Amino acid sequence: MFKPYLLKSKETRIHDDYVLADVRKLGFRPRSFDTVVALDLIEHLTKGEARHLIETMEEIARKNVVVFTPNGFLCQSEYDRNICQVHRSGWTIKEFRNMGYEVKGINGLKFLRKEEAYIRFRPRRLFQIISDISQKLTYNFPNLAFQLLCVKELPGNKQSMKSLLATLRKLQKENRLD
Numbered sequence: 001m002f003k004p005y006l007l008k009s010k011e012t013r014i015h016d017d018y019v020l021a022d023v024r025k026l027g028f029r030p031r032s033f034d035t036v037v038a039l040d041l042i043e044h045l046t047k048g049e050a051r052h053l054i055e056t057m058e059e060i061a062r063k064n065v066v067v068f069t070p071n072g073f074l075c076q077s078e079y080d081r082n083i084c085q086v087h088r089s090g091w092t093i094k095e096f097r098n099m100g101y102e103v104k105g106i107n108g109l110k111f112l113r114k115e116e117a118y119i120r121f122r123p124r125r126l127f128q129i130i131s132d133i134s135q136k137l138t139y140n141f142p143n144l145a146f147q148l149l150c151v152k153e154l155p156g157n158k159q160s161m162k163s164l165l166a167t168l169r170k171l172q173k174e175n176r177l178d
Helices: 002-014 047-060 093-098 125-136 161-173
Strands: 033-039 061-070 102-109 143-154
Touching: 002 093, 033 047, 047 061, 047 125, 093 102, 093 143, 125 143, 143 161
Parallel strands: 033 061
Antiparallel strands: 061 143, 102 143
């Protein structure tokens, strides 16, 4: 929806194809993709819009749906002259588990970060290290984490969450996942 971000990403050439679209009105056929991913997206929608998007993602995915979002509501204002950056909803572990998702904690302890995931305390480098170290704890105790990684394996899928996460890490290292 925000063309300047799409153009900036195109300049980096990290993806082969781009689609400028409103996520609230996706027109893909059912089971079009192995895995459908929403990274830092659903919090920018109302609860109703986000639930509809998640249902749509589950329809167009064959194997997995991955959602990455803050743990609870995180206030965020407009920036980059992009009104779409405002957070309109917050999500809980219970909500995702009730929808059949496995939930892991990401980005360390929640209280160490603030809006836009910036480290809250100074010296920032020290608290970044603390956040990184705390990641080992928050991964299995997502209630303590700043963000949630939610994965739903769809019926008939044999790919484990562990192998999916390994694939996501590989894509991130190759700078194909931002």
